[in-house]
Amino acid sequence: MNNTDITQLRDELDKINLELLDLMNERGKLVKKIGEQKESMKQPNPVNESDMLNQIINHNKGPFEASTIEHLFKELFKADLDLLEGGDSKALLVSREKNPDDTIIDVKGERIGDGKSHYIMGPCAVENYEQVATVAKALKKNNLKLLRGGAYKPRTSPYDFQGLGIEGLKILRQVADEYKLAVVSEIVNPVDIEEAVNYLDVIQIGSRNMQNFELLKAAGEINKPILLKRGMAATISEFLNAAEYIMSRGNGNIILCERGIRTFERATRNTLDISAVPILKQETHLPVIVDVTHSTGRRDLLIPTAKAALAIGADGIMAEVHPNPAMALSDSAQQMDIPMFEHFLKELTDHTLLHTVK
Secondary structure (H helix, E strand, C coil): CCHHHHHHHHHHHHHHHHHHHHHHHHHHHHHHHHHHHCHHHHCCCHHHHHHHHHHHHHCCCCCCCHHHHHHHHHHHHHHHHHHHHHHHHHHCCCECCCCCCCCCEEECCEEECCCCCEEEEECCECCCHHHHHHHHHHHHHCCCCEEECECCCCCCCCCCCCCCCHHHHHHHHHHHHHHCCEEEEECCCHHHHHHHCCCCCEEEECHHHCCCHHHHHHHHCCCCCEEEECCCCCCHHHHHHHHHHHHHCCCCCEEEEECCECCCCCCCCCECCCCHHHHHHHHECCCEEEEHHHHHCCHHHHHHHHHHHHHCCCCEEEEEECCCHHHCCCCHHHCECHHHHHHHHHHHHHHHHHHHHC
């Protein structure tokens, strides 16, 4: 065989490769059409795959072995599923593909997602009126409007303080009305949402309840903004699908909150996944805030992590403030006192202004 023959054979091989490419793309288009028409095709169907493989192998005339053909087509079937799952991801209501414009959540005039930095501050747990009022006064003095506080506290230990429940919500509402603030607090049970809407401006769904699907559905059926925290072991995909549960029920007023994930590291309470912020901003149209308190569990790390969060594109910061952290009924090591809070806020304001000027 001379060089001319080899060149011709290679040309024929190139032609067949391109024909195969065209056929594969045509096949992919058919798979997508079937997926659109028949929802059940978006999950693996072993019976269909087995029938198709048997038919293909029976028609195989070589030179490839049957095992080789089987392997190649199984990989093709996997690619079919990836193609369909990719289509699902792009179709999510929370995705940028579905809505390219940023969603802005208006909470009593505080427009989260408008390009400015917003702060949600307050005690870990509501303990009494005086405690919440002291923090609210500090927020008002510093022109902040979003007051957080836990009335229902899902705790790791059943013996830890579980919160005041509905009485805690009433305290939050009373103080917020006196100081003209908006209230953000967590609800852990779907049956409590109906009553909670009378006291709260934003309903928080915490990390332990990110995949409490009945709670997500209930949150999707009310006309209140939802602050959804990422689960401590949740992937970004799982986080977005949790938000989709809410939005699919009609409530598109969702604020995503990165609060750190659990890793093998023990220097901090959790590991702040700072890269999640730009990923979420790219993949969704929802505002994204960062809870620096629960991600670090350390007062000394609140300022640098908050600066990093704002620098990388977060729409806001959540952190905990207590009049006397040493006496707090929960998570005393991670809460700021009032002077620390004011220093924290000044550092972030100066940092933001510096970067704005630059």
